[in-house]
Amino acid sequence: MKYLSIDQCDAFYGDQKVLECVSLDVDKGDVVSLIGPSGSGKSTLLRVLVGLNQPTSGRILLEGEAIDYKNRRSLKKARERFAIVFQQYNLFQNMTVLKNVTVAPVKIQGRPKKEVEAEAVLLLEKVGLGEKLKSYPDELSGGQQQRVAIARSLALKPEILLLDEVTSALDPELVTEVLDTIRLLAKEGRTMIIVSHEMGFVLEVSSKIAFMDAGRIIEVGEPRKILEQPDTDRAREFMGKILRH
Amino acid sequence: MWERIAEELPRFFTYYNVIFFLKAMFTTFLLSLVGCLLGSVMGGVLAVIKITKSNLLRPLRIAAVVYVEFFRRIPFLVTLLLIFFVFQALGLEVSVFTVAVVSVWIIATAFIAEIVRSGLEAVPKTQWEAAEVLNFNLRQTLKMVILPQAWKVILPPAFSFFVLFIKDTALASQIGVVELTYSAKVLNNKGFSAALAFGFVLLLYYTISYPLTKFGTWMEKKIEIS
Ligand SMILES: Nc1ncnc2c1ncn2[C@@H]1O[C@H](COP(=O)(O)OP(=O)(O)OP(=O)(O)O)[C@@H](O)[C@H]1O
Ligand SMILES: [Mg+2]
Numbered sequence: 001m002k003y004l005s006i007d008q009c010d011a012f013y014g015d016q017k018v019l020e021c022v023s024l025d026v027d028k029g030d031v032v033s034l035i036g037p038s039g040s041g042k043s044t045l046l047r048v049l050v051g052l053n054q055p056t057s058g059r060i061l062l063e064g065e066a067i068d069y070k071n072r073r074s075l076k077k078a079r080e081r082f083a084i085v086f087q088q089y090n091l092f093q094n095m096t097v098l099k100n101v102t103v104a105p106v107k108i109q110g111r112p113k114k115e116v117e118a119e120a121v122l123l124l125e126k127v128g129l130g131e132k133l134k135s136y137p138d139e140l141s142g143g144q145q146q147r148v149a150i151a152r153s154l155a156l157k158p159e160i161l162l163l164d165e166v167t168s169a170l171d172p173e174l175v176t177e178v179l180d181t182i183r184l185l186a187k188e189g190r191t192m193i194i195v196s197h198e199m200g201f202v203l204e205v206s207s208k209i210a211f212m213d214a215g216r217i218i219e220v221g222e223p224r225k226i227l228e229q230p231d232t233d234r235a236r237e238f239m240g241k242i243l244r245h
Numbered sequence: 246m247w248e249r250i251a252e253e254l255p256r257f258f259t260y261y262n263v264i265f266f267l268k269a270m271f272t273t274f275l276l277s278l279v280g281c282l283l284g285s286v287m288g289g290v291l292a293v294i295k296i297t298k299s300n301l302l303r304p305l306r307i308a309a310v311v312y313v314e315f316f317r318r319i320p321f322l323v324t325l326l327l328i329f330f331v332f333q334a335l336g337l338e339v340s341v342f343t344v345a346v347v348s349v350w351i352i353a354t355a356f357i358a359e360i361v362r363s364g365l366e367a368v369p370k371t372q373w374e375a376a377e378v379l380n381f382n383l384r385q386t387l388k389m390v391i392l393p394q395a396w397k398v399i400l401p402p403a404f405s406f407f408v409l410f411i412k413d414t415a416l417a418s419q420i421g422v423v424e425l426t427y428s429a430k431v432l433n434n435k436g437f438s439a440a441l442a443f444g445f446v447l448l449l450y451y452t453i454s455y456p457l458t459k460f461g462t463w464m465e466k467k468i469e470i471s
Contacts, residue, residue, distance in 0.1 A: 050378045079380050090375035094393040103389065104379040156379075 284353020
């Protein structure tokens, strides 16, 4: 039985089909990277997993049990196990950095406030934001917001972490820092699905890479194979472009 | 005209008349306050119903839309008379003041519902999504994420509605509620010049609505800071 299994999922935005028959298996402790051109459906796939876009057909199974996205209890249970870092961070604009990180663990998970806050401070220090606890998101740079979003997701202690281009707004120095954090999480055996354009990092940290194009996963496999000797022309063309950067 | 007013003044401000005016002013104030407060609560509820998505609430949603569209389009006087006759038809013995409060409530509900809804929708969808994936329920999302961001969009039009609507409560005089406009009419009928009677009432209206405007601005400032 697979830990997480995406089984022939379709998804739409209005009339536009943005995911087509997407299947992907993830084992516990896997780090699966989603790569592919802009608009290929990477973010959508993550959104489908957490039920923000509902699959119109196909199933998603967690430890063999299908998530019923139409059923609130089932969806709630699934969401307890996932945490997502959005491409656009989506921090709560009305809350301080610290509150952003602690609000869900305290108010939703019902954990003791003191303990959560202490952990949150540590997490925020780890991502270099120890000085910004009392700031509001609109007082932070994109990169800083992105790191708050990462801390917010980690504070949830999720089983499965979904990271959507978490290094896109960071300067090179911070990229290293954030990637180190992710590396550490990978070592700790956290299951992750990562959307990233950092090919070097993807190669190093992933246990599996899926290449997406036009709403489909057209290749999936061992990292070196996908990056260096892809089977499809489309993937070859994409790698050619991206590696030349 | 000035001479006449000067001549009337001492007779105008008798103890009895002043009490009469103050009572009328209190009626206008209470009518606006109770009607608008109840309207704000109900309007808030309707706005939330309107933005829900679940299929289960669909009938409620449709009812909310019909209600809001209907009562925003009929004149206040018509509502007033309608409610008056509905109470009569039902054989309910209520005061004209109650009829007026219910009418204000009904109309304020419709307008506030629209104001709150557009305030809620002004908060980016991504804020809802972030709360949703963190398993916030609707109440938590509204309370902790959406309303704190929506207040500054809701308050200005809400207060300008209240201020505008205080004037409309004058129509309650048509069904016999002794509020400010009614009291001016009474004194006018007693032989005081219209300029004096209505001029004075104008001042009293101002006394009610000006502090309200100030209060609104103060609230907006306070929210801006927090
Ligand atoms: N909110 C939306 N409304 C309508 N269409 C959308 C919306 N979001 C995305 N799409 C469409 O869905 C498709 C997949 O988008 P998605 O965001 O999943 O791509 P992506 O692979 O994450 O791209 P990127 O690398 O640019 O982030 C695109 O064609 C996009 O135009
Ligand atoms: Mg994306």
